[in-house]
Amino acid sequence: MANSVDVPVAIVGAGPVGLAAALELDRFGVPYQIYEEDEGLSTKPKAGTILPRSLEIFGLEGALDGILREGLRFDEVHFIDRPSDKVLTRMLMSPMADETRYPFIVNLPQSDLERSLMDALVNNGRTVQFQHKLEAMVQDQDGCRLQFSTPRGRVDVRARYIFACDGGKSTVRHFCNIPMEGVTHPERFLVADFEVDLDRRVGRQLTYLSYIFDPEEWVIFVRQPSFWRFLIPVPEGAPEPTREDVVTKVRRVVKNESLPIRFLDMGIYHVHHRTAARWQDGRVFLLGDAAHLITPVGGLGMNTGIQDANNLAWKVSWVLQHGAHEDLLATYDRERAPIARFNARNQAERNRDVMRMKSPLKRIARNVLLGWMDRSEGLQWRAAHARSLLGTSYKPAGPPPGLLDGLSAVRRFTRPPITAGDRVPDGKIWGPDGRAHWLHDLVKPGFVALLFVDPRSRPSIDPDPDGLMTYIVHRFDAPTETGLRSRSLMDPGGSLAKKLGVPSDHFVLVRPDGHVAAIAPFVKSSDVAEAYKRFTGVSEAIPEAHII
Template sequence: MKPVMIVGAGPVGLTTALALHFYGLPFLLFEEDQTLSRDTKAGTILTRTLETFRRYSVADEVLARALRVEDIGGIDLATNEPTMSVRTALLSDDTRYPFVINLPQHHLEPILSEALEKRQPGALHLNHRLNGFQQTPDGVTATFETPDGPRQVEGSYLLACDGGRSTVRGQLDIPVEGLSLDVRYMLVDLKLDLDVANPRDYPYLAYFSDPDEWMILVRQPHCWRFLYPLAPGAEPPSHDEFAAKVRRFIGEVDSLEVINTVVYRVHHRIASEWRRGRIFLMGDAAHLITPMWALGLNTGILDTISLPWRLAWVARGWASDALLDGYAREQRPLAIHGSGEMAEVARKYMGGEGDVGAIMSGSGWGIAATRTLLGVRLGTDESAQWSMVKHDRGPLLVGDRMPDFQLHGGNGRPCRLHDLVDDRFVALYFTDARRRPSIPHNRPGLAHFVVSRWDAPLDSGLRAQSLLDVGDRLLMRIGCPPETLVLVRPDDHVAAIMPIREGRALELYQAIVGKDVSPAVGQDA
């Protein structure tokens, strides 16, 4: 197979490269700059992104350098009193990461690139500016400008992770729909002691809301970050003006040192197409989201969950090309009406222009799931209704993310559902293991497990494919009756919830991948 070409080595491009390595696909990553970006950008990584980093084996490195946050707080500027609180600890049964983390993007990117270099040395090619590309029947040929002159590269696919001013999107002449608002934000990183010299009890992620002036205060691993709007046409403030602004929000402090600043525009713009043959748009090349509630970078990481496994299934011959169409069909509504509109509601709320009742209503669990992107439901088929908002911990529906629940495997050791789902579909049969139900043997791309509160006897022949669900806790969490089949995709999302019937899992799997993978005569399904 020709390598998959990735253009752009920001967080989405780097994570995509790690994903392709995880799935065993050859790839090359190209970046036009001489170094990775050192600009002050996104600073909060949500739980769903951490789950992605876990799958691609980089979560431990990221967590070691990050600040974990389990309380996201709103504060009224006039009274300095809390207005709302998001407690991610309520998600402890659903994920192994019941928190979000604060880590600046320019600290995240080296972690991802270092991990990539260890796994595939030389895969990242700096100083490669894309000049043009041409599709062929079996791939894409791209031309790059390098310090050593033009370089032509042949690949199987081209993944555009080259940002909001995407060269790939521009050369394909794909329109961008939406708005670039006449709104600017200023982001400032400060050396400031709010722990000992000037102790404050603000959450590590604090939203100061006010109709006249609002600010977001973020505790980064080694500094504090302030984010606030600039008045239309206003110049960035001087040091003294900024110091006065800081003191209006948090009171007197003994000293503060500005480390870095950046001013950027607010966008809500979505590409009208995300796929053109063998070329795909990802991250900011596909969607520019208002940077509120950390929905910019983290929405881009959702793309790295959705597309790579599809490419792997097609490359392995396990799926038809039509499987790739599901990437844009499922992810684009989330960017347009999900992350995009949610971020806009949050932006207006901070400025006193509206409320977040439709998003922040319901149980504490629902609010936490929504804010961490664990509440994403994909439109996986015509019957599944996509959503990004959870109000309560109700029964799972088709398209929902399967909780990363802890069960006990046939080897006696605890296991997590997401570990079982890595790189395959998983069919879960909720039935009585004592009755020795007949389930198919595992096959490449599709595994089968009996889930029961009754441990499978050693003479049942089911031990290796059994999961002990103590107290039927997972069964109750899903909200399905006994004798139910739940099919989970490699991206952790539920593909089907149906009564158990012989051969049904394989039928469902074949319908999704668009290919007949029936076993040969004499082989198990």
Template structure:
């Protein structure tokens, strides 16, 4: 069968290629550039815990370290500290990393992957699709025709794939603008990120009512100054003045020494493609959505697009297309991103409006700071990871379903499990292989060798039920899971989202849930119309 064609060699496209390769699906990545990424220290990304774990699982590289994993977070208003967070096991730190470092790790992992071909200097200019596959044409020195089973546009905000499919991309332009600088210096705090609203010192030029400082390795910091609405030019002189007064304001003295590494202006747009699938063509990442106001992070969502789509394309590639399963990619991911965009649009007038009576309500300042912090830290409606509670793949109500600490459709907690070979691993380590995961909660098993309990109690019956499922599944055992009683059985999707939790071994319920997760007969009719939606 033909490989999957991936258009775009940014983080989302490279992640999708690696995720497909882990599930034995070949791909061709069309890279319009030379295969190298410009080193821009001021262009960084912040990834939530689960997304960072996905990157580390795919690249095989520990991406964290001093600076990249913050020790803490604080938000200030004028001279007052409004909120402080210390990151630990109960509050994991986000991952802050330069985008070229992340892309470099992905490229390094792909360099030894025989199932992935990266075609450099290959700019897409035509796509044709039939019922059996997709043909893409690239122009340039290496211009040629490529044949694929599916095609995924990961080619950014100006996506050629999206334009060739005549998909509308409505939304708002220049929702926010930030002046950005990456510099090496010493600040009064170490490895802690800071959100400072309404700093007390006089600013140069138009008001800089919000400054964000995020640490990076080797004493480097990324500083962002929120710019007022409009298109005022950010001159080098203005930016240097802001750097000097900000550093002096934070240190309480003359401007400390610093080394300026990179600068830029970051403009945030909010857009959402009307369709994410047209037949065998899909959109992901910035080609499908743009967001990023109020501390939200668009690349994080793009990487989750790739994780969601990879296992569905892999199943279709190996076993033939299940239309309801492929349609669910748009239904799930577009709903999550749309919810975050709606939340940002609702909060923006409160946080950015001037002269609004609500800004004078007692306690409103603290509430506004909390909303902004949630966006930066990955909490609340602005920042929390999306769940697929209303997914077309969700099974109908099951008789044996019980609640646990994770609601259906949400990302499962990472707990230590015993694998089928008797080894102890983390649950996240078993994700992304294309198999369903069946997790039994059995307190006390951790102190015994697997051979003593694998054939005892309910294990033989559960193992038989797992073997009978309509898709390969791996049986795992954990001593505990948040909110789960003993003998609870969890069914988990290949991308780590909970399908259901059952009280004990219920083969019929387990089979029905697995069948629904794969876009089974009961759900096929409901999901079939998504790919034909209006543009």
């Protein structure tokens, strides 16, 4: 007889996205089970670049210590023209120092990252159900029934919601009949790992992530803690390079024909550029590679998937635990699918096009533009904001603006004010206990409203509904007799208000994933609670667009 299990959420797949989704559910205390067909975590290094936004998310999930201890941090990416051997531009992460606690990229093989995520899960008293292969799935009005095969026989699971984190060949997606839209390129990628001294034994020092442009054969070098990774294209119909070919290519690119190299591993990958036609099917949600396949050129596939988990988990928690309307769940597809398409097309694909540009005229224009970017404070900020994924914004109007949109790119740079959908920048704020706190830590348990009013005016605020915490942010603490002292956040010099660009007598409602739900004037005592209820649908259906 089959074993039977009943859970609110079943996660299928324990890759990086399934593990991150589990940690996100732990953040909100949502019970779940995570099922993985393999005997243990993957040992393939695959993804190696963890971007600042993912670091922020792992930080809130309590999974960052091992990642920072074992990974290689760096704050500069190089774009090099191979024919002229010139650095065309540097992309610096330092302009993000006022935005995040983590203004750097971390290189760490995916297998080591997964181990750190697993350690955090174990720390939370959780475990993965390994050797559980999903074989069948049906949905009804109240939930889904899943059937897993295991070495000990069949296991039946009933779950209210399914998180499909089962990778590019997703079985769940197949059961839901959801097609993948997009293309698979005829060109493939070769990824080879070496032990080699590229820090001292080559003419120029390579940064830990270097893109080398070449119309004939572009190259990417990625430095991992104990090896170097080398990516090159394999043109359609070309024979697969041998180990010797690859070693020769590396030596040629770094211009050292006798460079000692110890070959570790290599693989050839197809380059997909596809997203699922739908990300939700009833009670089933697609996350990570199950929802999007992005070329590895930009190091975005896994990083995009981590944000999927961050976007979905709190919504499920609010429906299951805080009485939010189920319509809130439909915003997952609406918010995340355009971002994945943007990351695939405007970041990863554009990167690939720029690296292999053939037309000499276009290459001249590209090089001039990149040289300009190197010198422009505004463009550097925009590039870092977009590339770090700190610029991810769930605007009703669609994905973030292009690099060159807006004159701030050329004028002396000031940070644009936040608007609904943006990720709120992190920063220090002094709490009622007198100590400095990070703004993002305040949203760890739920929604936060930041009320930019002068507490000396004795503002009247309705009691917070379940799931919301309201704070007053100002240069002056609330006097004790106002009863607001315990909600006072001290903002010396009004620097947080300036950074966010929020006018006084307004409030900012921040979601548990750190994105802005609403910015609105604070006129009457019920304004904040009403905005929260309207956004989550706790008392009524969620409106089509965000409140601004």
